[in-house]
Amino acid sequence: MKWEIIHKATSFIAEEMGVSLKKSALSPNIRERMDHSCAIVDEKGRIVAQAEHIPVHLGSFKIGVINVLNYLEKKEIELEEGDSIIFNDPYISGTHLNDVGVLSPIFYKGKLIGYAVNKAHHVDVGGPLPGSINPLAKTIYEEGVVIPPVKLTKRGKINEEVISIAKENFKVPGFSLGDIKAQLSANKLGGERVKQLFEKYGDITQAWEESIEYSRRLALAEISKWKKGVYEAEDYLEWESSLLPIRIKLNVEEKGIVADFEGTHKQIEGPLNAVLGVTYSSVSFAVRSMIGEVPTNEGFYSLIEVKAEEGTLVNPIKPAAVGGGNVETSQRVADVTFLAMSKFLKVxxxxxxxxxxxxxxxxxxxxxxxxxxxxxxxxxxxxxxxxxxxxxxxxxxxxxxxxxxxxxxxxxxxxxxxxxxxxxxxxxxxxxxxxxxxxxxxxxxxxxxxxxxxxxxxxxxxxxxxxxxxxxxxxxxxxxxxxxxxxxxxxxxxxxxxxxxxxxxxxxx
Structure with missing residues (x-):
């Protein structure tokens, strides 16, 4: 079937982007540890295909890409061929400051057809401490430099003003600037490969729609086998002399999964707060892990809903510090989701x-x-x-x-x-x-x-x-x-x- 060929090809494009990024990056954190993720999204900002990279990055694309596009629209920033957007504001991107994102529009014959996006953990993005993940941070401003969505390239030319900000604030600019260029190259490759699909098969947007719908049907068929009901669990994070509770009510319904974090501890003056993108990533990862072989795109993600009160550990209000939320609270949210699932599945x-x-x-x-x-x-x-x-x-x-x-x-x-x-x-x-x-x-x-x-x-x-x-x-x-x-x-x-x-x-x- 034509749509399935295009579906597989688009997934491979995301994988190839990841290979390109890894091989051209300068920092050991990306080049050796592969702390990066790549995806292709459609013109609406929906994930069409993602590579098998970092779970906490991948789920956050669902929220982060839409946030970036909404920001650009609000600020009346129009994208042209050869443009790219750089960003790391966790309250937009959905993870933490170290994860620098690059979004590049893909045009074919003058028409916007989608976006290539990647996210890579930069070893240092400024702030008072090496590595920028500050165990003592009370606000995001003690974790590094906040970059709102801004043009990194304009019509193919690098915006040297943005580069100079990174160069003067990131503590190891040699690595950081090399990694940023690797991210640009990965997106450029992804865009070229998508355009090749259009040249070979014509307008493939309908095939992408079928791919998304296929993923939704397949995931829903698996979830429909689960025992319906509400399952509760509680787990804890350590902070100073306290244990901070993370509580979940996992509602398994015919139409999908609703994760409600009512009763979870309020946000703290510390780095363990997790922005909503992280919470969503963690829940969707746990659910995805129990489904089996299902394409992970907007079709699957559309079945997961997260409810989290603002001002809590799992949905803080800016400028709460969030560096550790991405790396530690994410783990606990996944744990508590699995614990709730253990009430009706063997996990x-x-x-x-x-x-x-x-x-x-x-x-x-x-x-x-x-x-x-x-x-x-x-x-x-x-x-x-x-x-x-x-x-x-x-x-x-x-x-x-x-x-x-x-x-x-x-x-x-x-x-x-x-x-x-x-x-x-x-x-x-x-x-x-x-x-x-x-x-x-x-x-x-x-x-x-x-x-x-x-x-x-x-x-x-x-x-x-x-x-x-x-x-x-x-x-x-x-x-x-x-x-x-x-x-x-x-x-x-x-x-x-x-x-x-x-x-x-x-x-x-």
Whole structure:
């Protein structure tokens, strides 16, 4: 069928954009860890196809692209061939400041036919701390530079005024400017490939409509098999000495899923607030994970509705800080959605539940450096088998930063990198084990950690035990899950990530 060929081709275009972005980026965070995502959307701003990239990015495109287009319309900013828009305002883009988005219109024979869009995590976007994810931030202004949707290119020419803002505010501009150009190139490639489809098959917009409808029908057919009802669950985030509740009422209906976060903790003066795009991404990821083979485009996303009161952890009011909401609260929203789904489906126990964000940097040999990475953990035990050890879970889909790359480019020396044996929860099916990653500083620097699951380990299911909580030490001294600290040459930092929860009661023979 013609529409199916076009559907598959458009999905591959998004994948090819991702390959281009990865190969031409300069920062290890994108080039090695693949902390980026790409999609093709139609002229209405609906997702037609997305690559298998970062879950927290992908779902946010559903909200972020429409927000950007609405912003441009409100500001009477018209797009022409060769234009591109850059943006990172979380309250528009739907994630956090580090995720710099680039949106490029696609024209064919003078007519707007869609957009290529990508989002990439820049290792530093300004602000007081290396890595820009600030564990102490009370507002977004303490996390970095806010870029509203503005033209990055005009008729194919780069807007040097925008580039100069990034150059003077991003703390590692060499990486950042290279990554921005890689993002532009990826969108250009996506646009060229879409135009090739138009040249080969004629107007393919109807085929895109059929692709979206196919996804909707397929997803709805799976959801219709689920037991109808309202399922409630609660999970927690750690903040200072408190546990902040995230509550969900998951309503399974004939027409789709409604996730209501009534009763969730109010927004805080801290970085754990998650903008609505993050909350939507996390819910849709959990639901998508239980459906099976379904194309993930507007058809699927149209079946998911999120209700979240303004002024809460899962839908804050600007200028609340949101850097950690993208990387930690997203994990907990996914966890609590899975927990609600465990009331009517067989789902795995909780995974590690933290991205274990490490940010550090300073001046070394007269040059500023900034480093960011996340560390995987254990996945939860499953109804049929054990969890997996040492993997990225839930809302992240990145690789690790190879030790060889990190040591070559930064003043750090790794002292250990291994499985954290015994950290997975016991059960009929054991949770996967976490990771131990340790390194020695070769220069003084500032390090920040933003993590979670240090007080209560990831939950088990059906009688399985919780996974072991996370842990961070500096020279053997334990630190909390969120802190920033000056370290000196020779200091040793050891990160231990949580194991997944166990599934089922352990049978003694």
């Amino acid at each position: 795995p126990a909780a995974p590690s539940g933290t991205m274990m964000n490490i940010m550090m940097g300073g001046v070394y040999k007269g040059k500023y450096w900034s480093y960011y990475e996340t560390v995987g953990g254990g996945s939860g035990g499953r109804p049929c088998k054990d969890g997996v050890s040492a993997v990225q879970n839930n809302m992240t889909n990145t690789l690790n930063t190879p030790i060889e790359i990190a040591e070559r480019q930064y003043p750090i020396l790794f002292t250990e990198y291994r499985i954290r044996e015994g950290s997975g929860g016991n059960g009929l099916h054991k949770g996967g084990d976490g990771i131990i990653r340790g390194f020695k500083m070769l220069s003084k620097a500032r390090i920040s950690i933003l993590a979670d699951r240090f007080k209560i380990g990831p939950w088990g299911l059906e009688g399985g035990d919780n996974g072991k909580p996370g842990r961070v030490t500096i020279n053997g001294e334990e630190y909390p899950s969120k802190f920033t600290e000056e370290v000196k040459e020779g200091d040793v930092i050891t990160v231990e990530t949580p194991g997944g929860g166990g599934y089922g009661k352990l049978i003694n023979h």
